[in-house]
Amino acid sequence: MDNQTRKYTLTMLVDNEPGVLSRVAGLFSGRGFNIDSLCVAETIDPKVSRITLVTEANPSMLEQIEKQLRKLINVIKLRDMTGSRAIRREMALICVRALKADQRDEILRLVQLFRCKVVDVGPAYYIIEATGDAEKMEALINLLKPIGIKKIARTGTIALYREPN
Amino acid sequence: MKRTGAQILMDILKEENVDVIFGYPGGAVIDIYDELERSDIRHILVRHEQGAVHAADGYARASGKVGVCFATSGPGATNTVTGIATAYCDSIPLVVITGQVPTHLIGNDAFQEVDIVGITRPCTKHNYLVTRIEDMARILKEAFHIARSGRPGPVLVDIPKDLASTETDYTPLGNINIRSYQPNYQPHKMQLKRAAELIRTAKKPLILAGGGVGLSEAWQPLTELARKWRIPVTTTLMGLGVFPGSDPLWLGMIGMHGTYRANMAAGNCDLMIAVGVRFDDRVTGKTDCFASQARIIHIDIDPTSIRKNVAVTVPVVGDCRISLEKLNQLLGDIGPEEIESMRKDWLEQVEQWRQAYKMVYEDNGRIKPQFVIETLSELTSGRAIITTEVGQNQMWTAQFYRFDQPRHFISSGGLGTMGFGFPAAIGAQVAFPDKLVVDVAGDGSIQMNIQEMATAVENDLPVKIVILNNCFLGMVRQWQELFYDRRYASTRMNCVPDFVKLAEAYGARGLRATEPEQVRPTLEKGLAMDGVVIMEFKVEPEENVYPMVPAGAPITEMLLV
Numbered sequence: 001m002d003n004q005t006r007k008y009t010l011t012m013l014v015d016n017e018p019g020v021l022s023r024v025a026g027l028f029s030g031r032g033f034n035i036d037s038l039c040v041a042e043t044i045d046p047k048v049s050r051i052t053l054v055t056e057a058n059p060s061m062l063e064q065i066e067k068q069l070r071k072l073i074n075v076i077k078l079r080d081m082t083g084s085r086a087i088r089r090e091m092a093l094i095c096v097r098a099l100k101a102d103q104r105d106e107i108l109r110l111v112q113l114f115r116c117k118v119v120d121v122g123p124a125y126y127i128i129e130a131t132g133d134a135e136k137m138e139a140l141i142n143l144l145k146p147i148g149i150k151k152i153a154r155t156g157t158i159a160l161y162r163e164p165n
Numbered sequence: 166m167k168r169t170g171a172q173i174l175m176d177i178l179k180e181e182n183v184d185v186i187f188g189y190p191g192g193a194v195i196d197i198y199d200e201l202e203r204s205d206i207r208h209i210l211v212r213h214e215q216g217a218v219h220a221a222d223g224y225a226r227a228s229g230k231v232g233v234c235f236a237t238s239g240p241g242a243t244n245t246v247t248g249i250a251t252a253y254c255d256s257i258p259l260v261v262i263t264g265q266v267p268t269h270l271i272g273n274d275a276f277q278e279v280d281i282v283g284i285t286r287p288c289t290k291h292n293y294l295v296t297r298i299e300d301m302a303r304i305l306k307e308a309f310h311i312a313r314s315g316r317p318g319p320v321l322v323d324i325p326k327d328l329a330s331t332e333t334d335y336t337p338l339g340n341i342n343i344r345s346y347q348p349n350y351q352p353h354k355m356q357l358k359r360a361a362e363l364i365r366t367a368k369k370p371l372i373l374a375g376g377g378v379g380l381s382e383a384w385q386p387l388t389e390l391a392r393k394w395r396i397p398v399t400t401t402l403m404g405l406g407v408f409p410g411s412d413p414l415w416l417g418m419i420g421m422h423g424t425y426r427a428n429m430a431a432g433n434c435d436l437m438i439a440v441g442v443r444f445d446d447r448v449t450g451k452t453d454c455f456a457s458q459a460r461i462i463h464i465d466i467d468p469t470s471i472r473k474n475v476a477v478t479v480p481v482v483g484d485c486r487i488s489l490e491k492l493n494q495l496l497g498d499i500g501p502e503e504i505e506s507m508r509k510d511w512l513e514q515v516e517q518w519r520q521a522y523k524m525v526y527e528d529n530g531r532i533k534p535q536f537v538i539e540t541l542s543e544l545t546s547g548r549a550i551i552t553t554e555v556g557q558n559q560m561w562t563a564q565f566y567r568f569d570q571p572r573h574f575i576s577s578g579g580l581g582t583m584g585f586g587f588p589a590a591i592g593a594q595v596a597f598p599d600k601l602v603v604d605v606a607g608d609g610s611i612q613m614n615i616q617e618m619a620t621a622v623e624n625d626l627p628v629k630i631v632i633l634n635n636c637f638l639g640m641v642r643q644w645q646e647l648f649y650d651r652r653y654a655s656t657r658m659n660c661v662p663d664f665v666k667l668a669e670a671y672g673a674r675g676l677r678a679t680e681p682e683q684v685r686p687t688l689e690k691g692l693a694m695d696g697v698v699i700m701e702f703k704v705e706p707e708e709n710v711y712p713m714v715p716a717g718a719p720i721t722e723m724l725l726v
Binding site: 015018019022023026027030060063064067068070071073074075076077 | 282283286287290291294311343344345346467468469472473
């Protein structure tokens, strides 16, 4: 078995009740697993929430993570969303320094290129709303960094399986 | 039907055939106790909540039923934590009911408020805070269902004081079904076939049985498999008793303080049939070297146990008893002569290991703790329920007491909780009032829950306590001797109470032996006495437990005396 660690996206449907998130998070901290990002919200069924998390693990750790999560009484269903059969997206709000004209132009050019939106404008900054998969977000952030990112808020990844044809 | 929360609790306890509760009252559970007083369920009042949980645990281990205990909010609840964690590590079914401050005060830092559901989340199989009276019945039913099904474990239910006295319309619920909790009892057919094939062709097979065999009552098919296919058997600490200690195929316990032959067999077998074990580090030693010659069949109901510590060839997820029964069916019959010739070399090899290093100890005119256990084993013919504390007393009991029956060895295996044995003995005695129940203790661990003497005396629970008194915290001292250049940091206990007087102070009886020739008469006399008896043995202070595998070493590399 190869022992390489890589990022995995896991989604689970859980009972929508107090303490469930704490059970999931506690499992990761208690057993020394990593959480890179975590998203939780209600589904169409108000009794059920969807948790999506990204973890860095090797294959045997991943097997334990999945088994341990399935063992939690409140976890109804768990799926690995890592491969091409799932759509993954995250959103970020990025506040970029924009003092000089050439900076402002460059930012707007990137916004167009990455199909983002400027959602707030000030004399010295833009706030950009960006969505995309992890690679796109990384690329955008790397290009904005030299201009000057003042603040950033990221949602973490959410994911859905593609419907079978 | 209008019922209060406390009444619903009593109704469900009766439905679940609970006839005894171990507990300690307090402000937040006063309504529950008021209702309990009016029911015909027996209550054993302990002297500390930790004792209540261990007693319920001992009751569960001895009887196979779910143990139940009550504690109040705040400190009552936090005192249960060690007991809950102990039961969790050893997969013992418990339902722990704690009181909570009234609903409107939760989160207010109210008097005796603590977030016990938060605190016990990582050491319970599941837990609940009841927030609405309408949920009370369902939660309690689920608690019992979860505690006893699948891989068993403790479940805590936290009940706010006001809900105990709130009325609601109550109709008894039928069977509980939790959609996200469906334990899998039936093993996969294909995996069983692969397992059977490996067993048929193995030349040097070994059975490693663990606590799961006891929990799933799989001892009968396990013994059948071993005897029919002439497979030697070792067990983990938790598995002691699931295979008769008198059987020639019995090798003794495996692991850090396992027998030479069991550890050597594990290191040299070509097939290990591991049933109801989780490959704890005290069992495997260095995992890379564990059973390195062997293919491994691993049967367990909990998928997380499989491939957690050790790679396996054939994983079988399912109930141990059902899996072994089906495996035996698949294997069918084999002629006694055929199997005899197939096993000849392997069993001879095992016998050589047996002869090469026997479990012995030096006789030097002082009381040897091993001798006390051997004599106890002989006098009780292996029929007593034996509980232990943790440390040297526990290991010597595991090594020198011959367990012939399941559910007769009760010990804190996973968590290693000192102070467990005595309250657990009380619980086992409640389950079997007419059986001889003996707690083997050290002078350190007995003092961790000595207050339960009052519980035993008050309730006429004639538990016998054997104290191996070496005036040391012996196991830690042994490590200091072997690995820390004899620096006995804080392991000498200079002030140990006079246990004979202490027994008498509680209204029990006390006996003491200081010379080897007094061991047998003291045990004979003490075991025959009515009521609670402490038998104190002044043993060799610096006796060590051997064999010993240093932590992290392969289990075939043992220190032998």
